[in-house]
Amino acid sequence: MPSRPFPLIQTVPVAEGTPEFVELKNSIVGEFVAKVPEELYIPQHFIDSPPKNVTAIPRQCGILTQQELDITENHDAAALAGLIRKRVLTAVAVATAFAKRAIIAHQVSCCLVEWFMDEAVQRARELDEYQASTGTTVGPLHGVPISLKEHMPLAGHYSSAGYVSTRVKDTQDCHMVAILRKLGAVFYCKTNQPQSLMHLETDSPYGRVLNPHNITLSAGGSTGGEAALIALRGSVLGIGTDIGGSIRCPSGFCGIYGFKPTSYMLPMHDFLHGGAAAELNILISAGPMCTSLRDIDLFMETILSQRPYLADPRLVRIPWTGLTTNVWTNPIKVGIMMDDGHIQPQPPVTRALDWAKARLESFKNFQVKPFKPYRTAEAIKLIRKAYWPDGGRGTKHHLQETGEPMFALTKHIIEDAEGPELTASEVHQQRLTRDQFRCDFARHWTEQDVDVVICPVFVGPACAHDTAFYWNYTAFWNYVDCPAAVVPTPVKALKKGAEDYAPSNKTPLSEECKHVRQLWAEGDFEGAPINLQIVARKYHDNELLGTLHTMLGEGFFSFA
Incomplete structure (x- = not known):
C-alpha cells in the first residue's frame, strides 16, 4: 500500500453525481492509480502549494534522470x-x-x-530486438511514443464516447491506430476528454484538466x-479530433501546434463506438497535436502513405505534398481577420494578430490585407443546432444510465x-442550409482575394474554468469545412x-461580446500562451502546409 494518497492537483472540482455513480467513478480511478508505483509520485509539497505555472515540475520533481529529461525536452x-x-537512442x-x-504530467494537470x-x-x-536482428526498423515511426x-479504440484498453455508461474495453485497434502500430509507434497512455465530447474544456468525471501555464485556466x-x-x-x-475546435482550441490554450485537416482526409473508421x-x-476531422511544424507533416505523410482510402x-x-508544396502565388496573399464581426477578441489576442501582421509585412513573400468576417453569428447558431439532431435526448439517456451528473x-x-x-426532412433542410452557406462563403472568400486567412483561435487566451462558451473562431471553420493549423x-x-481593450474597440459588438469583456475583467490570464489560427480553403490542406513552410523559411517561427 502506498504511504500517501495518489497526488493530483485540482483547482475547481467537478460535479459528483449520485452515490452509485461516485462509487463507480472511484472504482475506475482506483484501477488507474493502482498501476502507478509510489516512486513515481511527485513530492507532496507540489500538491499542497502548487505554483500557478506547473511546467517546470517534471524537471524539478527529481524523478527523471538527466537522459530522460533530455529525451523528453529536446526532441x-x-x-x-x-x-x-x-541507434543513438x-x-x-x-x-x-x-x-x-x-x-508526472498527470499529477499536475x-x-x-x-x-x-x-x-x-x-x-x-x-x-x-527487431532492429538488432534485422538492421532495420519496422517503419518510419519505429519507437516513437504516441498518446491517444x-x-x-486501442486493443486491450478502455474507450468511451464521453459518458461513463459508454466505457468499454476494446479488443482491436481502430483503423488509424492499427496504421500507427504497423508503422512502429509505441502507445503508452490515453488522455482525458470531456463529458459528451462537446466542451471546449476537458472536465470529465475523472477530474478537470488544468492548463500547465496557469492552472486557474482551462486546457481546452x-x-x-x-x-x-x-x-x-x-x-x-x-x-485529436475536431468538430467545433477540439484540436485547435486546446492546442491554442496550451501553446502547442495542432492541425485540423479537411474532413475525410485521415482515417477515422471505428473512432467512436456508435458514431456521432x-x-x-x-x-x-482527426489530426495531429505536437511540438513542431514538421511533426504535422510527418504525421500526415506517414498515415496517408498507407493508402487508408483503400480500406x-x-x-x-489527395496525394500528400505538405511542407514541400509549391504555393499558389508569389507573394502569398494573407488575409488578417481581426475579429469575426460578432465578438472582438480579448487584448492579448489582438496583440498577437498585430504581431503577426507586422512580421508578415516585413517578409517579401507575403502580401497582407484585411479579411472581412462573414455571417459568423448565423453560422454558430446553425452549427449548434446541427450538433444535436436528437434534441439532446441521447446525452440525457447516457447520463441517466449511471447517475452521472x-x-x-x-x-x-x-x-x-x-x-x-x-x-x-428537418435534417435534410439543415444540410441544404449548410451547403448554401458554404457556397455563399466560397464566393465571399474569392471576393476577398486571399490565399489563407489568419485569425484568432478563441475569443481570448485560455479561459477560466467553466467559461468556454464561445466557439466562434473555431466552429465557423467546421461549418464551412476548411483546414486550419x-x-x-x-x-x-x-x-x-496590465492591458485592456484599445480605445478604437471600446464598444462591444454584441451581448456575447459584452460578456467576453466581462470575463476578461474578472479573469486572471497571466502567462497564458497566445496561438493564432491559419486557414485555407476546403481540401487546400497541402497548400496550407506549403504556406506554413514559406513562413518558416522567412523566420515567422524563429521565436519558438
Whole structure:
C-alpha cells in the first residue's frame, strides 16, 4: 500500500453525481492509480502549494534522470525517430522516459485516463530486438511514443464516447491506430476528454484538466488531455479530433501546434463506438497535436502513405505534398481577420494578430490585407443546432444510465437544440442550409482575394474554468469545412490589469461580446500562451502546409 494518497492537483472540482455513480467513478480511478508505483509520485509539497505555472515540475520533481529529461525536452517526434533509427537512442529508453513524464504530467494537470508503462516498454523492447536482428526498423515511426485520446479504440484498453455508461474495453485497434502500430509507434497512455465530447474544456468525471501555464485556466477541449500532456512534454505527438475546435482550441490554450485537416482526409473508421449523430451534417476531422511544424507533416505523410482510402472508401484520395508544396502565388496573399464581426477578441489576442501582421509585412513573400468576417453569428447558431439532431435526448439517456451528473458546459452546448428529435426532412433542410452557406462563403472568400486567412483561435487566451462558451473562431471553420493549423506566437497574457481593450474597440459588438469583456475583467490570464489560427480553403490542406513552410523559411517561427 502506498504511504500517501495518489497526488493530483485540482483547482475547481467537478460535479459528483449520485452515490452509485461516485462509487463507480472511484472504482475506475482506483484501477488507474493502482498501476502507478509510489516512486513515481511527485513530492507532496507540489500538491499542497502548487505554483500557478506547473511546467517546470517534471524537471524539478527529481524523478527523471538527466537522459530522460533530455529525451523528453529536446526532441520532436521526427528527431526521436531519427535517433532511434541511428541507434543513438533505444526505443526502450524513449518509451520509459515518456511514460514516466506522462504520469508526472498527470499529477499536475489530470491529463490521463489510462497509463500503461509496462506494456509500452515491452513493445519497445520488441522493436529494439527487431532492429538488432534485422538492421532495420519496422517503419518510419519505429519507437516513437504516441498518446491517444480516450475515445480512440486501442486493443486491450478502455474507450468511451464521453459518458461513463459508454466505457468499454476494446479488443482491436481502430483503423488509424492499427496504421500507427504497423508503422512502429509505441502507445503508452490515453488522455482525458470531456463529458459528451462537446466542451471546449476537458472536465470529465475523472477530474478537470488544468492548463500547465496557469492552472486557474482551462486546457481546452475536447482534446484537452492531449494538449496539457504535450505542453508538459509528456508526449510530443498525439491525436485529436475536431468538430467545433477540439484540436485547435486546446492546442491554442496550451501553446502547442495542432492541425485540423479537411474532413475525410485521415482515417477515422471505428473512432467512436456508435458514431456521432452530429455527423449527419457536421463532419469530424482527426489530426495531429505536437511540438513542431514538421511533426504535422510527418504525421500526415506517414498515415496517408498507407493508402487508408483503400480500406475506407469515404476518404478522399489527395496525394500528400505538405511542407514541400509549391504555393499558389508569389507573394502569398494573407488575409488578417481581426475579429469575426460578432465578438472582438480579448487584448492579448489582438496583440498577437498585430504581431503577426507586422512580421508578415516585413517578409517579401507575403502580401497582407484585411479579411472581412462573414455571417459568423448565423453560422454558430446553425452549427449548434446541427450538433444535436436528437434534441439532446441521447446525452440525457447516457447520463441517466449511471447517475452521472450533467456538467454545466454540457447543458450549455445542448440548450439551443433541446427539444424533439428532428425529422428526416428537418435534417435534410439543415444540410441544404449548410451547403448554401458554404457556397455563399466560397464566393465571399474569392471576393476577398486571399490565399489563407489568419485569425484568432478563441475569443481570448485560455479561459477560466467553466467559461468556454464561445466557439466562434473555431466552429465557423467546421461549418464551412476548411483546414486550419494552430501555431504558437511569442505573445503571452500579462498580469491582471496590465492591458485592456484599445480605445478604437471600446464598444462591444454584441451581448456575447459584452460578456467576453466581462470575463476578461474578472479573469486572471497571466502567462497564458497566445496561438493564432491559419486557414485555407476546403481540401487546400497541402497548400496550407506549403504556406506554413514559406513562413518558416522567412523566420515567422524563429521565436519558438
